[in-house]
Amino acid sequence: MAVAASGQATDTPQLIVVVDRNTVVQEAVxxxxxxxxxxxxxxxxxxxxxxxxxRGYYITPTGAFLHTxxxxxxxxxxxxxxxxxxxxxxxxxxxxDFGWQTATKGWRSDGEEGLIRLxxxxxxxxxxxxxxxxxxxxxxxRIPAAMNLxxxxxxxxxxxxxxxxxxxxxxxALLRLDRVPTRLAGxxxxxxxxxxxx
Numbered sequence: 502m503a504v505a506a507s508g509q510a511t512d513t514p515q516l517i518v519v520v521d522r523n524t525v526v527q528e529a530v531x532x533x534x535x536x537x538x539x540x541x542x543x544x545x546x547x548x549x550x551x552x553x554x555x556r557g558y559y560i561t562p563t564g565a566f567l568h569t570x571x572x573x574x575x576x577x578x579x580x581x582x583x584x585x586x587x588x589x590x591x592x593x594x595x596x597x598d599f600g601w602q603t604a605t606k607g608w609r610s611d612g613e614e615g616l617i618r619l620x621x622x623x624x625x626x627x628x629x630x631x632x633x634x635x636x637x638x639x640x641x642x643r644i645p646a647a648m649n650l651x652x653x654x655x656x657x658x659x660x661x662x663x664x665x666x667x668x669x670x671x672x673x674a675l676l677r678l679d680r681v682p683t684r685l686a687g688x689x690x691x692x693x694x695x696x697x698x699x
Contacts, residue, residue: 512536515687516543516657518621520642522550522561523696527634529644531657533685547634549624549643550692551607559604559617559640563697566599566619566690568658570665574598574675577623590623590630590646595653597621599690604640617641621690623649642692656682658690 513536520529530545550561579592589596599619606613617640624630624643633645644652654677656663663682666672 514685515660515689516683516685517687517689517691518652518658519691519693520548520550520561522563522636522692522694524636526695527636529642529648531652534687534689546645546648549633549635549637551604551638551640552636553607556608557639558607559615560607561638561640561642561692562602562604562617562619563692563694564602566602566692568597568599568661568688568690570661570669570672572598572600573671574662576675586628587625590649591626594623594646594649597652597658597690607640621652642690653677654680656680656686658686658688660686660688 515534517532517534518529519532521527527548527550528545529548531543533541533543552558553560575596575598577587577589577592577594577596579587581587597620599621601616602619603614604617606615620641622641622643623646624633626646629637630645633643637643652658656676659676659682662672662676663686666676
């Protein structure tokens with residue numbers, strides 16, 4: 502499995518977020534990953550991943566991506582771009598940053614790759630959220646606002662952030678004051694493609 506291949510074995514029970522970029526699936530699930538016994542799906546949602554055939558849009562990469570304190574997340578400002586869209590959602594929505602990743606250029610047929618900043622984030626609630634469930638992003642993973650709030654309030658991917666917040670004001674300032682962090686917090690975003698041949 503991709504988690505084991507990444508060297509990030511689950512030696513303790515923890516929550517991970519698994520995204521299936523398959524164009525006909527486009528879903529994310531929160532999974533309780535256990536070192537022994539089956540993994541348990543806790544809940545899920547529709548997502549949008551990278552769209553093919555559009556210049557500047559990349560195919561969301563697969564693999565296990567770690568949410569660590571090497572990069573500080575941020576929150577959406579809620580501002581509108583030139584097209585009148587709040588690309589990261591309403592003001593205050595969490596943006597999880599997984600750093601620069603190699604991804605296939607979706608507008609090319611030769612498989613050429615480039616670098617994208619892999620983010621997990623909400624999107625415009627009025628114009629784009631209703632489209633979640635089909636490929637539409639420039640390579641990031643778009644999630645509904647409700648899932649954004651759930652992951653944020655419960656610190657599903659914040660295992661390292663909670664520890665850092667004890668001593669670092671930057672991480673304390675990012676984490677919600679009203680959060681109720683889970684004891685099973687993890688740090689892995691696992692992106693798979695169920696349509697890929699094995």
